[in-house]
Amino acid sequence: MSDPNAGLLTGQRALVTGANSGIGAAVARGLAMAGAKVAINYVVDEPAAKKLVNEIEKSAGEAMAIHADVSRESDVQQMFERMIETWGSIDILVNNAGIQRDAPFLDMTLSQWNKVMEVNLTGQFLCTREATREFVRRGVVPELSCAAGKVICMSSVHEVIPWAGHVNYAASKGGVMMFMQSVAQELAHIKVRVNGIAPGAIRTPINRVAWETPEAEASLLKLIPYARIGDPADIAKAVVWLASDQSDYVTGTTLFVDGGMTLYPGFREGG
Numbered sequence: 001m002s003d004p005n006a007g008l009l010t011g012q013r014a015l016v017t018g019a020n021s022g023i024g025a026a027v028a029r030g031l032a033m034a035g036a037k038v039a040i041n042y043v044v045d046e047p048a049a050k051k052l053v054n055e056i057e058k059s060a061g062e063a064m065a066i067h068a069d070v071s072r073e074s075d076v077q078q079m080f081e082r083m084i085e086t087w088g089s090i091d092i093l094v095n096n097a098g099i100q101r102d103a104p105f106l107d108m109t110l111s112q113w114n115k116v117m118e119v120n121l122t123g124q125f126l127c128t129r130e131a132t133r134e135f136v137r138r139g140v141v142p143e144l145s146c147a148a149g150k151v152i153c154m155s156s157v158h159e160v161i162p163w164a165g166h167v168n169y170a171a172s173k174g175g176v177m178m179f180m181q182s183v184a185q186e187l188a189h190i191k192v193r194v195n196g197i198a199p200g201a202i203r204t205p206i207n208r209v210a211w212e213t214p215e216a217e218a219s220l221l222k223l224i225p226y227a228r229i230g231d232p233a234d235i236a237k238a239v240v241w242l243a244s245d246q247s248d249y250v251t252g253t254t255l256f257v258d259g260g261m262t263l264y265p266g267f268r269e270g271g
């Protein structure tokens with residue numbers, strides 16, 4: 001069967017942060033299959049980023065790998081300069097890079113708190129600011145898209161579900177939600193769309209301990225009404241939709257892709 005998204009993003013230029021693994025890699029593949037050129041940002045594991053570039057090029061797509069730490073202003077500025085120099089502009093930004101530094105709250109260090117905020121929240125600020133400046137400079141190109149540009153912020157179900165033992169992470173994702181909505185409100189009049197995706201439990205390296213043993217997986221499945229752990233491709237499909245004109249009237253919203261995790265499954269038997 002042919003890919004239903006083929007051609008949906010033809011000619012558009014996308015940047016995906018933290019795209020060398022997990023959800024980011026699947027998102028990069030999905031965007032490339034839909035016809036976009038994709039810049040694969042990485043901060044570690046250059047071979048994985050280059051392998052993904054080769055994979056996309058082999059299937060007739062266009063990609064490049066760009067090193068940058070999203071929490072460093074100069075790295076982010078250089079990354080956007082390189083992308084815009086090479087491909088002329090940017091149409092789609094996916095703020096995907098994220099980390100966890102877990103600790104019981106009473107033991108959480110300032111360094112654990114700061115590191116998570118710097119990558120998960122400040123990183124999204126720095127990248128979104130560069131992308132939206134370019135969207136505004138260039139304006140709408142009707143042959144490419146109805147919008148001047150699209151930003152997709154990777155959040156988490158923990159933008160609304162409190163998470164003991166992960167206070168820094170949950171606070172950063174709550175921040176991503178309000179960041180996304182405020183930028184969407186500020187820039188909608190110039191046709192910039194900003195949305196979030198809140199994944200539930202997706203099988204990637206970030207949460208390996210939650211699914212790598214049968215006991216851990218069984219315990220995790222109790223939280224998921226749809227009774228399966230998510231696949232990175234589930235998130236990629238949502239990103240392609242939010243990046244395309246199929247979602248042209250959608251801005252400032254979070255799309256939960258979580259198999260029902262946010263439906264309070266503990267209440268299914270009456271609570």
Ligand code: NAD
Binds near residue numbers: 096
């Ligand atoms: P992952 O660990 O595979 O991916 C995270 C990526 O971010 C990695 O490529 C990592 O190298 C990169 N990264 C970390 N710090 C960076 C920095 N300073 N600069 C640039 N890149 C950096 O995990 P994942 O599950 O694919 O996570 C992707 C996103 O999805 C994260 O924002 C995460 O919070 C979110 N998310 C994941 C899940 C899940 O169940 N896997 C659920 C909800 C939200």
